[in-house]
Amino acid sequence: MNAFRLAGDMTHLISVLVLLLKIHTIKSCAGVSLKTQELYALVFSTRYLDIFTDFISLYNTVMKLIFLGSSFSIVWYMRHHKLVQRSYDKDHDTFRHQFLVLPCLILALLIHEQFTFKEVMWTFSIYLEAVAILPQLVLLQRTRNIDNLTGQYVFFLGAYRSLYILNWIYRYFTEPHYVHWITWISGFVQTLLYADFFYYYINSWKNNVKLTLPA
Numbered sequence: 267m268n269a270f271r272l273a274g275d276m277t278h279l280i281s282v283l284v285l286l287l288k289i290h291t292i293k294s295c296a297g298v299s300l301k302t303q304e305l306y307a308l309v310f311s312t313r314y315l316d317i318f319t320d321f322i323s324l325y326n327t328v329m330k331l332i333f334l335g336s337s338f339s340i341v342w343y344m345r346h347h348k349l350v351q352r353s354y355d356k357d358h359d360t361f362r363h364q365f366l367v368l369p370c371l372i373l374a375l376l377i378h379e380q381f382t383f384k385e386v387m388w389t390f391s392i393y394l395e396a397v398a399i400l401p402q403l404v405l406l407q408r409t410r411n412i413d414n415l416t417g418q419y420v421f422f423l424g425a426y427r428s429l430y431i432l433n434w435i436y437r438y439f440t441e442p443h444y445v446h447w448i449t450w451i452s453g454f455v456q457t458l459l460y461a462d463f464f465y466y467y468i469n470s471w472k473n474n475v476k477l478t479l480p481a
Contacts, residue, residue, distance in 0.1 A: 304363065373393050
């Protein structure tokens with residue numbers, strides 16, 4: 267644990283809390299991609315298979331439970347809550363997210379550190395998380411009408427991975443033999459996907475104008 271990882275974890279947590287705040291208080295999921303939320307639920311389900319078998323720390327277990335619980339809670343609200351589901355823009359949220367799952371699974375079967383079920387599933391979750399934001403970004407580009415909470419959610423979600431990259435750099439120079447190419451490359455790809463959004467988000471904040479993305 268170091269300051270960069272802690273900041274990354276807290277930023278990730280803030281992104282989830284911002285989205286839950288929007289859903290619970292406004293009773294709206296407008297601008298939020300259900301496809302991305304379903305991918306994240308799958309990411310956490312396959313990544314945290316060890317939650318009841320391998321105890322690392324109380325902090326680690328609590329964070330795993332939070333991300334698992336929140337991801338499935340968000341999916342449930344968007345699919346089944348009478349008020350929330352009415353605001354879901356399924357006409358624009360049409361990214362075929364199932365086509366992201368199979369390539370990530372095949373890649374995990376081919377490129378992994380150990381060929382065990384848990385390790386392959388963990389690797390699959392790393393690959394899938396790298397591209398899980400794509401349906402959300404496509405939805406925002408199609409609608410172009412981005413409210414503050416949705417914009418903040420995506421910004422904090424991207425900032426979390428950027429802080430994790432700083433964490434990896436720090437650990438590379440302070441810990442002997444710290445090399446994790448799968449995590450590093452996936453994290454770098456994931457951060458690159460946010461680059462365009464970051465550019466327009468920061469510009470809108472600097473100029474105090476509403477955030478819009480080019481179609």
